Amino acid sequence: MADGFAGRDLISIRDVTRRDVEEVLGLAEEMSKRTRLDIAYDKLATLFFFEPSTRTRLSFEAAMYRLGGHCLSIHDVRSTSLEKGESLSDTFKILDSYGDVLLIRHSDPNVVRLAAEVADNPVINAGAGRDEHPTQALIDAYIIRRSLGRLDGLTFCILGDLKYSRAARSLLLLLDKFKAKVYLVSPPELEMDASLIAGIENAPVKKGALSDVIGEIDVLYVTRVQKERFPTPEEYEAVKGSYKITLDSLRGCKADMIVIHPLPRVDELGKDVDSTPHARYFQQAALGISLRMALLALTLGLDARIG
């Protein structure tokens, strides 16, 4: 696979090389020093979010504005002509013709792929069902490298709803590009797909209990139970509240271990963790703007050299 983001879709973290990760993280660090650039003054990002979002949509919009560009943003499907029976394919063709990059969030990963097939401009997956959330994984990598100085040689615990969390899946795929060791901790009903784990080539992956690995890990990645993905309310009710990370859960951890979370959180991560030096999830969300500035600049082929 060739390196580089320019003019390319980002549908899966599989589309990204290790060198790409390093490039976007390096540029994000530069972007974090600037609140405003004018390199995208003639560029338009079109966002169509079929599912709710706080961080992804608003940080992409903020990133585009900070690059000097503009956004067209749809977050209520009822306000579009899909309601009149227009096809998704025609809708994406039109949106593609209006802007320079298309950002799509949908519950069905095939819809995000359809947008990529139809559009001539790059399409970025802003969250595809339970499948993938590649830009979240890049943000995760950014906060890890910012906090611990590297991505290689670290031990991770990815905890929670690993069946339905697209963010957890993308993170595991990203870690496979580095020298990582990964523990997966989840209720039995919410384990990660065996097929995804079987495809991991470099990162040794083991299942376990947090209490057994807490002294060994460098990063604890917590995810909420993804209520909106469960086939029935009864299946959600059966696992709701089945795990919660509190200050007590961190007893025996390394002094510099970090706790990260893609957010939103519900009840799986206690507020008593917020005031500890381990908590990095709010900083992680804030870094989303710099990371997405870098990603948009690279995807749009902008001259991102900062004087």
Ligand code: CP
């Ligand atoms: N982490 C994340 O995707 O958050 P939002 O759903 O608020 O965009």
